[in-house]
Amino acid sequence: MELSDLQVFQQVAQCGGITRAAEKLNRVPSNVTARIQKLEEELQQLLFIREKNRLYISSAGHQLLDYANQILSLADQAKHSLQGDKPNGTLRIGYMDAVAATRVVRPLKQFHEQFPEVSLNVRSAPTGLLIEHVLEGKLDLALVADPEQDTRLGITHIFDEELVVVSSRRHQTISSPNDLSANPTVLGFNYKCAYRNRLTNWLKHGQCVPKVIEINSYHTMLSCVAAGMGIAMVPRALLNDYPFTDSIQCHTLASEWAVSRTALIWRKGFENPSMDAFSKQLTA
Amino acid sequence: MELSDLQVFQQVAQCGGITRAAEKLNRVPSNVTARIQKLEEELQQLLFIREKNRLYISSAGHQLLDYANQILSLADQAKHSLQGDKPNGTLRIGYMDAVAATRVVRPLKQFHEQFPEVSLNVRSAPTGLLIEHVLEGKLDLALVADPEQDTRLGITHIFDEELVVVSSRRHQTISSPNDLSANPTVLGFNYKCAYRNRLTNWLKHGQCVPKVIEINSYHTMLSCVAAGMGIAMVPRALLNDYPFTDSIQCHTLASEWAVSRTALIWRKGFENPSMDAFSKQLTA
DNA sequence: AAATTTCATTCATAAATAATGAATAAATAA
DNA sequence: TTATTTATTCATTATTTATGAATGAAATTT
Numbered sequence: 120m121e122l123s124d125l126q127v128f129q130q131v132a133q134c135g136g137i138t139r140a141a142e143k144l145n146r147v148p149s150n151v152t153a154r155i156q157k158l159e160e161e162l163q164q165l166l167f168i169r170e171k172n173r174l175y176i177s178s179a180g181h182q183l184l185d186y187a188n189q190i191l192s193l194a195d196q197a198k199h200s201l202q203g204d205k206p207n208g209t210l211r212i213g214y215m216d217a218v219a220a221t222r223v224v225r226p227l228k229q230f231h232e233q234f235p236e237v238s239l240n241v242r243s244a245p246t247g248l249l250i251e252h253v254l255e256g257k258l259d260l261a262l263v264a265d266p267e268q269d270t271r272l273g274i275t276h277i278f279d280e281e282l283v284v285v286s287s288r289r290h291q292t293i294s295s296p297n298d299l300s301a302n303p304t305v306l307g308f309n310y311k312c313a314y315r316n317r318l319t320n321w322l323k324h325g326q327c328v329p330k331v332i333e334i335n336s337y338h339t340m341l342s343c344v345a346a347g348m349g350i351a352m353v354p355r356a357l358l359n360d361y362p363f364t365d366s367i368q369c370h371t372l373a374s375e376w377a378v379s380r381t382a383l384i385w386r387k388g389f390e391n392p393s394m395d396a397f398s399k400q401l402t403a
Numbered sequence: 404m405e406l407s408d409l410q411v412f413q414q415v416a417q418c419g420g421i422t423r424a425a426e427k428l429n430r431v432p433s434n435v436t437a438r439i440q441k442l443e444e445e446l447q448q449l450l451f452i453r454e455k456n457r458l459y460i461s462s463a464g465h466q467l468l469d470y471a472n473q474i475l476s477l478a479d480q481a482k483h484s485l486q487g488d489k490p491n492g493t494l495r496i497g498y499m500d501a502v503a504a505t506r507v508v509r510p511l512k513q514f515h516e517q518f519p520e521v522s523l524n525v526r527s528a529p530t531g532l533l534i535e536h537v538l539e540g541k542l543d544l545a546l547v548a549d550p551e552q553d554t555r556l557g558i559t560h561i562f563d564e565e566l567v568v569v570s571s572r573r574h575q576t577i578s579s580p581n582d583l584s585a586n587p588t589v590l591g592f593n594y595k596c597a598y599r600n601r602l603t604n605w606l607k608h609g610q611c612v613p614k615v616i617e618i619n620s621y622h623t624m625l626s627c628v629a630a631g632m633g634i635a636m637v638p639r640a641l642l643n644d645y646p647f648t649d650s651i652q653c654h655t656l657a658s659e660w661a662v663s664r665t666a667l668i669w670r671k672g673f674e675n676p677s678m679d680a681f682s683k684q685l686t687a
Numbered sequence: 688a689a690a691t692t693t694c695a696t697t698c699a700t701a702a703a704t705a706a707t708g709a710a711t712a713a714a715t716a717a
Numbered sequence: 718t719t720a721t722t723t724a725t726t727c728a729t730t731a732t733t734t735a736t737g738a739a740t741g742a743a744a745t746t747t
Binding site for chain 1 (some may be wrong): 404406448449461462466473474480484485492555627678
């Protein structure tokens with residue numbers, strides 16, 4: 120049983136005859152006869168009553184017709200939803216925690232208002248993981264920090280993010296790694312986080328060997344910084360949303376270290392209308 | 404796009420690879436590759452991301468997989484419901500008005516209790532029309548009066564029905580057509596009704612030429628008989644259910660005219676489990 | 688580091704399936 | 718009666734699909 124068999128059967132049932140169905144299908148009648156007989160053979164059921172060179176749909180035929188209509192309609196939907204140029208289906212988006220609250224909410228809300236028929240599937244993860252997921256097709260789009268050039272990825276720059284080093288109030292001003300001990304304690308997300316790596320690179324560049332404590336929540340991380348547990352690197356924009364700023368000191372970095380470029384990435388060659396629309400939303 | 408294509412695709416998506424899918428499907432890997440490529444070509448969408456000799460399902464692939472699952476499940480249902488030996492689907496039953504109230508209700512109710520998953524589609528019509536509908540596949544089963552042998556029909560006798568002639572109270576006793584005028588007025592269903600034809604045949608056999616008034620409702624017909632408008636032929640069993648018996652006279656016929664055989668008919672070669680079950684119900 | 692295994696793909700060929708057109712037979716319409 | 722319509726059969730052609738050997742690239746084992 121194939122879709123084309125069901126299509127032929129549907130047409131015969133609808134037209135009430137082989138000849139008319141054949142005409143509609145641009146086939147020769149003998150071919151239509153053969154396909155009906157093939158179906159009847161396979162299902163072990165007569166789909167039509169043959170009476171005086173006429174066909175009347177049988178009970179079994181009726182039953183099959185119900186299914187055939189549903190199946191063919193679904194197959195049609197599948198084709199249209201895959202080939203159409205209107206956003207549809209599910210859009211899976213990932214982003215760093217760092218931009219979750221500050222940068223993602225608005226475009227997400229606007230996109231959903233404009234395309235309510237698209238189901239959104241959003242999650243946050245560190246940059247490195249997001250890139251892997253995009254490459255493996257587990258995510259359609261991701262907002263990540265400073266992605267490297269990759270022939271497999273499409274990349275568009277969305278905004279610049281100023282990063283600052285934060286410490287407790289009691290800490291001296293930090294303008295270079297020299298202002299820290301040789302083995303400073305660093306609070307950061309896991310090793311696939313771009314900001315954490317930027318911070319450790321900055322320290323290594325200044326001959327420091329950091330000890331890293333992995334904390335996968337900015338809320339917790341800033342509490343720990345406030346308590347003097349160590350330093351961290353976070354977007355300046357993020358600090359507005361957190362209530363610890365009184366007990367936290369913010370240190371501006373030299374410009375070559377301060378600016379992180381946040382980009383939208385996707386797997387090249389796998390674009391679809393939903394992705395295009397969201398991308399447009401972000402860049403507008 | 405064919406069902407077998409979707410089946411192959413589904414298996415590849417599920418197994419996460421060409422080789423394993425091919426094994427499950429008892430096909431050779433190159434064939435599986437070819438079918439996936441055919442689908443991708445037809446839909447103009449890459450269904451998998453090829454990365455280091457591995458396949459990862461793409462966004463489009465996910466979308467198609469959703470549809471494929473639905474479509475294949477429906478196709479499976481179709482096959483099972485057509486080939487299974489348990490009553491299912493829709494059962495279309497017709498019967499004469501004459502037996503509607505008296506003989507059909509109980510088995511119908513019992514059948515529905517025993518097989519609630521079968522949707523019943525019942526209607527009443529005169530015997531002649533019922534036979535036509537069964538022959539044309541518009542009805543699965545029908546209860547009709549005295550069907551003629553027909554190689555296309557399956558026929559089982561269900562019960563005998565005693566027919567009586569009814570007239571108004573004031574009419575003289577009727578034991579043969581001679582007790583009536585030469586042109587008696589007859590009240591009957593339409594010309595495809597077996598009982599009406601039996602009455603007119605009985606009259607013609609006795610040299611009467613009846614004038615027929617067509618009334619397609621026993622209720623109305625008996626009211627008219629009570630009012631002295633003419634005579635009619637009805638099952639004796641039917642009279643118990645009508646409130647006019649006081650003003651109606653009942654005339655017993657000679658045995659060769661009195662007994663009508665009610666039979667269940669169906670189109671030969673188009674039996675199915677629902678029909679078998681209902682037939683069993685009736686004969687039990 | 689080398690050898691082996693795993694995996695998807697390509698390609699030429701074989702096998703299976705489907706489509707065609709002419710012929711037939713039965714029923715209906717002119 | 719004679720056309721016409723209809724479904725079907727059958728032989729032939731065309732198309733599609735399946736196979737197996739070969740390739741190349743990556744992962745795993747030795």
